[in-house]
Amino acid sequence: MNQSVSGQITIRGIIGSPGICIGKAYLVDKEGVNLIKRYPISNAQIPNEINRFKQAVSKAKHDYAKIIESIDKTIEDNIDILETHMILFEDKMLYERTIDTISTDKINAEWALRKVAGKAKAMFQQIDDPYLKARVNDIDQVMDKIMIHLVGAQDKKISDINKRVILVAQDISPADASQIQLERIKGFVTDRGGKDSHTSIVAKSLKIPSVLGLGKATMHVKNDDILIVDGSAGLLIINPDEDTLFDYVDRQTRFEAYMAGLERESYLPAITKDGITLNLMANIELVEEIVAAKDHGATDIGLFRTEFLYLDLRRFPTEDELFYKYKELAELMLPHSVTIRTLDINGDKVNPYLSFVEEANPSLGLRAVRFCLENEPVFIAQLKAILRAAAIGNIKLLIPMISCVEEILQVKKVIEKAVKELEKEKKNFNRDIPLGIMIEVPAASIMADHLAEHVDFFSIGTNDLIQYSLAIDRRNPMVAHLYQALNPAVLKMIKMTIDAARKHKIDIVMCGEMAGDPINIPILIGMGLTDLSMNSASIPVVKKIVRNIDSQKAKHSVIKIMEMTTVKEISEYILDEYKDILPFMGGTDPKI
Amino acid sequence: MIFSYERTVLKNSDNITRKTSIKSVFGMHARPASGIAQIAGSAQGGVWLHANSKKVDATSILDILLLSATRGTEVLVEIEDQKDMEILDKIIDFFEIGFGEATE
Numbered sequence: 001m002n003q004s005v006s007g008q009i010t011i012r013g014i015i016g017s018p019g020i021c022i023g024k025a026y027l028v029d030k031e032g033v034n035l036i037k038r039y040p041i042s043n044a045q046i047p048n049e050i051n052r053f054k055q056a057v058s059k060a061k062h063d064y065a066k067i068i069e070s071i072d073k074t075i076e077d078n079i080d081i082l083e084t085h086m087i088l089f090e091d092k093m094l095y096e097r098t099i100d101t102i103s104t105d106k107i108n109a110e111w112a113l114r115k116v117a118g119k120a121k122a123m124f125q126q127i128d129d130p131y132l133k134a135r136v137n138d139i140d141q142v143m144d145k146i147m148i149h150l151v152g153a154q155d156k157k158i159s160d161i162n163k164r165v166i167l168v169a170q171d172i173s174p175a176d177a178s179q180i181q182l183e184r185i186k187g188f189v190t191d192r193g194g195k196d197s198h199t200s201i202v203a204k205s206l207k208i209p210s211v212l213g214l215g216k217a218t219m220h221v222k223n224d225d226i227l228i229v230d231g232s233a234g235l236l237i238i239n240p241d242e243d244t245l246f247d248y249v250d251r252q253t254r255f256e257a258y259m260a261g262l263e264r265e266s267y268l269p270a271i272t273k274d275g276i277t278l279n280l281m282a283n284i285e286l287v288e289e290i291v292a293a294k295d296h297g298a299t300d301i302g303l304f305r306t307e308f309l310y311l312d313l314r315r316f317p318t319e320d321e322l323f324y325k326y327k328e329l330a331e332l333m334l335p336h337s338v339t340i341r342t343l344d345i346n347g348d349k350v351n352p353y354l355s356f357v358e359e360a361n362p363s364l365g366l367r368a369v370r371f372c373l374e375n376e377p378v379f380i381a382q383l384k385a386i387l388r389a390a391a392i393g394n395i396k397l398l399i400p401m402i403s404c405v406e407e408i409l410q411v412k413k414v415i416e417k418a419v420k421e422l423e424k425e426k427k428n429f430n431r432d433i434p435l436g437i438m439i440e441v442p443a444a445s446i447m448a449d450h451l452a453e454h455v456d457f458f459s460i461g462t463n464d465l466i467q468y469s470l471a472i473d474r475r476n477p478m479v480a481h482l483y484q485a486l487n488p489a490v491l492k493m494i495k496m497t498i499d500a501a502r503k504h505k506i507d508i509v510m511c512g513e514m515a516g517d518p519i520n521i522p523i524l525i526g527m528g529l530t531d532l533s534m535n536s537a538s539i540p541v542v543k544k545i546v547r548n549i550d551s552q553k554a555k556h557s558v559i560k561i562m563e564m565t566t567v568k569e570i571s572e573y574i575l576d577e578y579k580d581i582l583p584f585m586g587g588t589d590p591k592i
Numbered sequence: 593m594i595f596s597y598e599r600t601v602l603k604n605s606d607n608i609t610r611k612t613s614i615k616s617v618f619g620m621h622a623r624p625a626s627g628i629a630q631i632a633g634s635a636q637g638g639v640w641l642h643a644n645s646k647k648v649d650a651t652s653i654l655d656i657l658l659l660s661a662t663r664g665t666e667v668l669v670e671i672e673d674q675k676d677m678e679i680l681d682k683i684i685d686f687f688e689i690g691f692g693e694a695t696e
Contacts (some may be wrong), residue, residue: 083655084622091629092652120654127660131621135657315617315694 006241009220013189014480016203018211018232019250022245025225025238026165027218028172038111046103051107053098056149056422061089063145067424081138088142093120110150117143128360137192141171168221172203177235187229189217189236241327262540266297270546272525278546281339281533283511287329293536297543301338302533303398303511304329306382307345316378322385330393337394339459339509339533340386341438342379344368344400351567363467370402373410376417383418390430397433398459403441434507440464445493448500458501459533462512466490485514486570488562491523495562498527500522509533519571521545522578523561526554609642610680611672615690619662624691625653631682637673639683651681 002010024212041049068082088094092115101112121136159202165488167188185208193203195213196474203210209231220238221227228237228248230541237244270278281302282293293301308326309317329338345367372379389395399411417436422429439445440461448458467474469490474483484490501508514520516538524532525546534542564570613618632639632650639650643665648655650669661667667687671680 087626087629087653091654092649093654123658124654127658129660132657132660135622135654139654176643313694 004241007239008241008244009238011214011217011220011238013211013214013217013234013236014193014244015234016188016190016193016212016231017208019187019209020208020232020248020255021166021167021229022248022252023169023186023227024224025221025227026169027221027223028211029167030228039107039108041102041106043106046106049102049109050099051151053102053113053146056109057089057095059149060142060145062085064089068477081567085138085142085145088138089146092137094142110147110297113143113146113150120542135571137171140192144170145175166227168218168227170218175280187231189214189227189229191218220279228459232361252284265547266295266540266541266543268297268541268547270297272546273548273550274552276525276551278525279531280539280543280546281509281511281531282536282539283533284536287325287332289536290329293539296539298536298539300336300533301329301333302509302531304338304340306341306343308344310343316381319381319384319388322382323388326385326389326395327392330389330395334393337396339396339398339436339511340389341398341400341459342369342382342386343372345371363464363473369399369407370401371410373407376414378419379414380418383415384422384427384429387415387418387422387429387431387433388427390433392427395430395433396436396457398438400438400461401441401464402437402439402451403443404445405450407456408437408451412454436507436509438511440468440512441498442469442493445497448497449503452500454506455506457507457509458497460494460497460510460512461507462490462494462510462514465493465512466514469493484567485517486523486567486574488565488567488570491561491570495527495558498529502528507531516542517547518582519574522549522554522557522574525549525551526556526558526561528555545581549578597609598625606674607670607672608674608677608680609668610684612667612669612684614661614663614665614667615687616693617663618691618693619665620656620659621661622653622681624693625656626684627691628656629653631679631686635671635673635676635679637671637676639672639676639679640670642670681685 004010012417057372064082064086068086075555097116097119098109098113101107101116102109105112105115107115117139121139124132124135124139127133164184164186166186169188169190171190171192174189180287187209188203189211191214196277198573203212207230211229211231211234217236217238225239228235228244229235230248237248240248270280272278279302280297280301281300282289282296282298282301284290284293284301285308286303290301306322309322313321326338326340329340351524368372372382386395386397390397397415399408402408402411412435415431417429419429420439434456436457436459437444437451437455438461439448439451439458443466444451445465454460462485466472466485466487470482470484470487472479472483474480499509508529510524511533513534515524515532516534518541521542522545532542557574561570561573564573616624628641635674637649638654641648641656641659642648643659643661649658650656657664659667669680669683669687671677
């Protein structure tokens with residue numbers, strides 16, 4: 001936190017959803033919930049106190065039941081969470097132990113509940129499993145809802161808000177979120193919520209500027225304070241001084257104008273000023289996303305993540321189920337290509353339910369191709385489906401998490417097996433499809449020169465490459481700021497990979513988030529990348545930069561940048577050198 | 593002292609246990625935990641789950657989650673009252689069908 005002379009306070013949190021909003025604060029925090037009274041009760045009062053607790057639980061459950069009834073059934077994510085909360089209200093560990101504590105400790109229900117919930121939370125916090133750790137939030141939310149009825153405080157209803165405000169809350173539960181009417185809420189900020197929390201899911205689904213995990217925002221903000229929420233940079237500014245306010249009003253206007261302009265131009269081709277054509281592709285995980293990808297001007301699907309069907313079905317899909325999905329995708333995209341990445345289960349993309357064995361460190365564990373090679377039938381079913389779809393459309397096969405040459409040789413053997421099975425079953429398929437690997441493990445980048453001999457293309461997965469190279473878990477708020485794409489070590493890895501691909505004349509794509517971040521585009525073009533795959537929403541911004549860039553100038557910049565040794569030096573250089581063409585984007589603005 | 597000790601022993605020897613394991617690839621998460629808690633909730637006596645050298649109350653979702661049991665974990669289900677045989681069967685069945693989720 002940073003407080004200026006004028007009283008302006010800036011707090012850094014975690015990015016919830018990008019964008020900028022300026023407005024008045026509206027604290028949804030339940031008055032009284034934070035100040036829990038503690039007082040002793042007499043033996044005679046015990047039954048009464050227990051009764052008061054039971055009534056509070058029953059009222060809280062009643063509230064929940066009403067919300068579940070009214071909720072849009074298409075937001076299934078939320079329904080699941082709500083139903084779990086519903087059962088938690090009467091869970092022994094909370095309900096009966098609170099009643100026990102009231103009678104054994106002879107204390108009031110509020111304090112008993114807090115004590116019991118505190119113990120339960122501590123037990124979950126100790127477990128080294130992100131799914132179980134996240135249950136702490138569930139316990140908190142359930143406790144809060146009971147507490148509201150116990151202290152008799154009026155829960156400020158989000159649905160009662162009648163002016164356009166910025167919500168400030170300790171946490172936004174899925175139940176709260178379902179009551180948010182977007183025309184009344186400009187943005188929101190919360191004290192709690194990490195990258196994996198339910199709050200983060202909520203933020204993403206609401207798509208309004210938001211910053212999470214601010215720690216003590218609710219303590220610093222008073223109702224009607226002027227706030228600036230910079231969702232792109234993960235900043236909350238309380239009571240901004242005049243200069244900051246003007247600056248942000250200006251940025252907000254430019255941001256909105258820029259975004260509007262981008263959409264209009266998104267159909268234009270991505271050609272640099274000196275005539276180099278770039279292929280901007282989309283990363284998707286649902287067939288339904290093809291429409292948005294095309295709208296945003298994507299040519300091909302550079303990365304189709306296949307985990308969704310597995311997680312959705314909660315079992316391994318059959319070859320046919322997979323085939324029909326891939327076939328649909330291939331047909332819709334014809335004549336353009338679709339790069340299908342095989343199952344990349346585990347790691348940060350995975351549904352937390354999906355832990356096959358207990359792993360202390362899942363992102364370094366049995367994931368992606370390692371998992372597939374261990375579970376051959378699963379892998380073969382997917383490979384067969386992909387090869388069959390390749391007979392219909394333009395499909396490329398991409399294998400994630402390759403870390404050594406042996407793995408790619410093993411994969412090829414499994415592909416052979418899949419081919420044999422298909423031949424035996426007399427199914428229509430195409431085995432002559434490009435085979436590529438993700439370069440996302442530092443070892444693969446170092447060995448790129450040798451790996452290139454065995455495959456048709458590389459796809460650089462920057463999210464993992466950065467995380468593994470820098471040993472940074474970007475979901476950990478303590479170190480997330482050190483997760484930097486422009487770290488010179490990362491740039492060297494990328495350059496090495498590109499050089500190896502070029503030497504062996506194989507194709508190279510970048511499909512991580514780095515490819516969609518404007519500040520990186522001059523470097524990527526300068527390094528000679530022409531195939532970039534990104535979330536389709538980023539395509540218009542990137543396209544605009546591409547259309548204004550000179551690739552020769554970018555090449556010279558890269559030569560200079562490769563000599564630089566700090567992130568600061570590199571980012572300042574790019575921002576200065578390309579200030580005319582880099583748009584205002586919160587996260588990359590030098591003033592922040 | 594001795595009396596209570598004997599009583600404990602007697603009580604334990606009456607308890608019925610059955611072994612099963614987690615078949616679902618998703619391990620023990622909130623949905624199956626609430627399923628088990630609901631079945632166990634109608635028991636006459638105590639219902640316990642043992643796994644990963646922990647013993648937890650099968651009627652509490654939070655308790656069950658704390659087993660942090662993943663696929664393949666061996667689980668011992670224990671009932672204290674013979675009248676709860678049917679409940680024991682139901683819980684074992686629920687485990688055996690992999691909580692109705694993916695098992696391979």
